[in-house]
Amino acid sequence: MALMPVFLIGSIAQALYSGFINYDSWFYNITEAYNFVPYWLSDNLIYLLKAIRYAAFNLAGLFIAYMAAEYTARLFKKDAQLAGITSILTLLMISLNGRRPGQVLALPFSGFLLNVNMALVSFGLGYCIGLLFRWLGPDYQHRRFEHLADLDKRVWDSFKPMLVSLALGIILALGLYILKVNLSQAWFTSMLGTLFGTNNVLKGIGLAIAVTFLALVGVGYPLQALNGDNNSAEAVANMNYALVHGSSWNIPYKYLGSEIYTAYANALGYVTLALIIAVLLLAQNMRRRRLAELTLFPTMFDAPSGFFSGYPVLFNPIIIVAYIEVVVINMLLTAGLLWLRWIPPVAFAILDGTPDPLAPFVATNGNLNSLIYTIVLLIIDVLCFLPWVRFDMKIERRVRDNEEA
Known part of the structure; x- marks a missing residue:
């Protein structure tokens, strides 16, 4: 939660980049901005937004490790500041890419562990280092002013x-x-390959649960890859058929787990959007309400990290169960409607940054039934989240009352 402002700024930059400024983005192309926005302006904006996004997300592991070590050491009355610095140094050493050829301008660190998508590792490392300071370090009382001799002893x-x-x-x-x-990210290739290509609804739901759970406990690489381009043979066959016939109704693989998940049960955007609306409907805490309002826009463009950390969603068992329930409901309902032929399967490619509520409409070549179903499904998801959000808020109030007592 302490890192929420960093992730919120990064999420807004990500949404602006992927949805509006990037040359492949949804807004840039539908408005034909390339006809009136000078390239020098677009290039500079893209550079700025990518820099903000990189600092917020690609180096987030360092911040997470520092905060986890600092708070753990502080809890046991140890030197929190030095514990945090030690966690950063340790994470950098583990991330050192020794097989990379020497380059003068490039840092020799692998971004895999430093990325926000491996928050679980950074969090665990920081916690373990905080425990080492608990067991091996002397007690320390933080002072407002500290002389050089005191610092040397510390x-x-x-x-x-x-x-x-x-x-x-x-x-x-x-x-x-x-x-x-x-x-x-190749560690997850096997699981994602199965999800990308399976036409079995139950297998797709099982793998979607695994991907969602990993994302909500700080391993976001599978979910991030799933929201990228689907180049599986089955997806390519579907798109080729849809392009040739101008319709996706009779594509050969209409139950692809990856397509159902990303279109109607996407934990990065669609499902989180429903949770944010549920929080707005129930939240009496002004800070929570303000957080939901600020994160509504970036979440529509698959950038929910600010909300994930600030609510918090990550590592919250109640919200994790709620997410899994909503994902399963959405995939089952979608598969049922596909079987009944009330909606066509998604098969057409969409532009980067297409808002989540519009993505199925675009990916079915403008089918009105898909748009109506997306709106109805969003309402169902909000209703599913309401009791879980109410339960989570009740527990939060009880914890706060116990602390004050």
Whole structure:
């Protein structure tokens, strides 16, 4: 929650980039902005937004590790600041890409562990380092003013937990180097390949549950890849058929798990949009309401990280169960309507940054039934989230009352 402002700014930059400014974006193309927006202006805006997005998300692991170590050490009255610095150094050592050829201008770190999509690893590492300071470091009371002699003593007192933490980081880094472990998104290729290509509804739902659960516990790479281009043989066959016949009603693979999930049960956008609306309907806390209002826009363009951290959604067991329930309901309802031929399957390619409520309408070549179903489904999802949000708020109030007591 402390990092919510960072993720919110990054989410807004991501939404503006993918939905409006990028040359492949939805708004840029439907308005034919290339006819009146000078390229030098577009290039500079793209550079600025990508820089903000990179700082907020690609290096988020460093912030997460620092905060986790700091708060853990502070909880046990240890040196929180040095614990946070140690967690950053340790994460950087683990992320060192020793097999990369030397380059003068490029940092030799793998972005896999530093990215927000591996928040679970950063969070766990920071927590473990905070525990090392708990077990090996002396008690420390943070002071408002600190003299040089006090700082010198403080650093030497924390030398043992820092040394052990960095030694563990070196061992892990050497192990990854010796074993030639490639820290990359390829770890998830197998699971995603099955989800991309399966035409079995139940198998698709099972894999969608796994992908959603991983995203909500801080492993977002599978979900991010799922929302990218689907180049599976089945998806390509569907798109070719739809382009040739001008319709997607009779495509050969109409129950593709990846297409049903990304169109009607997308945890990055569509489902989170329903949760935000539920929060707006129930929230009495002005900070929660303001958070929902600010994150509504970026979430429509698959950039919900500000809401994920600020609500919080990540690591929240109640909200995780609610997400899984909504994803399963959406996929089952969609599969049923596809079987009844009330809506056509999605098969046409869509522009980057197409707003989630409009994506199925565009991907079915403007089918009105799909648009109506998307609106009805959003209402159903909001109704499904309402009891869970009410339950979560009740627990939050109880925790706050216990702390005040």
